[in-house]
Amino acid sequence: MSRKKIKKKKKFQISSWVMVVLAILFTVLMVDLLFGISFDRTLYQVDHEISLEIPKFMSVSSKEEGKIKFRTYRSVAAISKDMKRICKDYQKISCSNIDYYQNEEKDYTITYKICRGLLSNYLTIDYQKGKVTCNFSNQEENLSKNCKFTRTYYLDFIKQTSDSEKIYATLSEYQGSTETVEISSIWQEVLVVGYHYEFTFEQIGEKKANESNFSDIFQSYVIVDIQPTSLLGLEQKQEPICE
Numbered sequence: 123m124s125r126k127k128i129k130k131k132k133k134f135q136i137s138s139w140v141m142v143v144l145a146i147l148f149t150v151l152m153v154d155l156l157f158g159i160s161f162d163r164t165l166y167q168v169d170h171e172i173s174l175e176i177p178k179f180m181s182v183s184s185k186e187e188g189k190i191k192f193r194t195y196r197s198v199a200a201i202s203k204d205m206k207r208i209c210k211d212y213q214k215i216s217c218s219n220i221d222y223y224q225n226e227e228k229d230y231t232i233t234y235k236i237c238r239g240l241l242s243n244y245l246t247i248d249y250q251k252g253k254v255t256c257n258f259s260n261q262e263e264n265l266s267k268n269c270k271f272t273r274t275y276y277l278d279f280i281k282q283t284s285d286s287e288k289i290y291a292t293l294s295e296y297q298g299s300t301e302t303v304e305i306s307s308i309w310q311e312v313l314v315v316g317y318h319y320e321f322t323f324e325q326i327g328e329k330k331a332n333e334s335n336f337s338d339i340f341q342s343y344v345i346v347d348i349q350p351t352s353l354l355g356l357e358q359k360q361e362p363i364c365e
Contacts, residue, residue, distance in 0.1 A: 163208050166190070171251060172230050177204035183244060192245045198337065199290075201236050201245050202304060206285060209234075217256035220327050224253050235329065237338050238301070269325040269364035273339065274351060276318050280310070295336060296358055303340040309348050318358065322347040325364040339363060 166174045166182075168190070177200070180192040194201065212223035215231070224231040231254045237244045278300060279292035289307045294300040313319065323343035331342035343364065351358065 163204065168249065172249060173228065174230075174232070174247060174249060175208050175225070176247070177201055177208075177245070180245065188250055189246065189248050192247070193239075193242045194245065195242055198236055198238050198243050199302065201243060203284075205234055205236070205245070215254055215256065217254065220329075222254045229253075235341055237332070237341070238335055270322060270346065271361040271363055272320050272322045272359045273336070274318055274320050274353070274358035274360060275336075277313055277315050280313060280315055293336070296355060296360075299336070301337045303337050305340065305345060309345065312348055312350075318351050318353070320347075320349045320351045320359055321345055322349075323363075330365065331363055 162178060163175045164178045164180075166176050166180075168174055174190070176192065177194070177196070179196055180194045182190060183193040184191040209223040209232075212225050212232075215222040215224060220233060222231050222233045230249055230251055232247050232249045234248070235246045237246070273295075275293035275295060277291060278294055279290075279302075281290040283290055283304065287307055288304045289310050290302055291305050291313065292300065292302045322345070323339065324346045325342075326344050329342040331338040353359070
């Protein structure tokens, strides 16, 4: 009897150049998620009077008088970096801890908010013709009545930004997510990587956050205090947000 030769199955192998390409793509993705990859700005024509400067690769999610919400697949860090570059050329106007930015050349004023979504991220721009006017009447009385709440986070990582007034902080919630947020550099001296901290937030103005997304909390409320804590797990403070 003649023996039939059994053909050996070829093992599937991924070539080294494919691995290199995948490694590069992964690195680019991580850099974009943490620090943002910036692009040139583009224009969005609101009406015959106002043409907004916005980051590239945005599409309109919703639109109403004085407010436009854009959707994008780009990271929150990338959108934030691009908006900072755009607003750097504008006149900054701070009213009750809300920052407005006036484009003096085109005579309009904006304020903006960046939110993280499940599949897409969002940039909401409030705009008006001309320059915003701050009303500081009874401001001290109103501030004393503002809602406050405290949340506990673990500090995984901290890094300087291109803006000397801001730092990146990568924070984790107990049994929750980990996200990188921007906070004021005044808190850098009290923060040490590897420790838990109680962040106390105050509601200034009308902004409200999505409680399931803690980066939205940092964008919607103002940090008024940060204290180290030795409490762990369920003992940590996780107070409900202002509504």
